[in-house]
Amino acid sequence: xxxxxxxxxxxxxxxxxxxxxxxxxxxxxxxxxxxxxxxxxxxxxxxxxxxxxxxxxxxxxxxxxxxxxxxxxxxxxxxxxxxxx
Ligand SMILES: [Zn+2]
Numbered sequence: 001x002x003x004x005x006x007x008x009x010x011x012x013x014x015x016x017x018x019x020x021x022x023x024x025x026x027x028x029x030x031x032x033x034x035x036x037x038x039x040x041x042x043x044x045x046x047x048x049x050x051x052x053x054x055x056x057x058x059x060x061x062x063x064x065x066x067x068x069x070x071x072x073x074x075x076x077x078x079x080x081x082x083x084x085x
Contacts, residue, residue: 007055034047053079
């Protein structure tokens with residue numbers, strides 16, 4: 001069995017042109033939220049991928065990041081946003 005580390009895509013829920021979540025959600029959670037808004041009558045509720053979680057490039061080999069890593073703060077992975085700003 002080969003282990004492939006997949007990057008985790010993170011989503012926002014958009015309703016009426018506004019992002020309604022305060023932090024990014026995994027696809028399943030985002031779809032659940034969007035469906036709830038649709039059920040509530042907001043037909044244009046949609047999800048959009050905003051970011052993805054990537055393995056921190058600062059820890060290579062057996063060397064794990066410490067809380068002092070400015071990219072992942074010891075989490076070993078960090079969130080990369082797709083927004084240009
Ligand atoms: Zn790191």
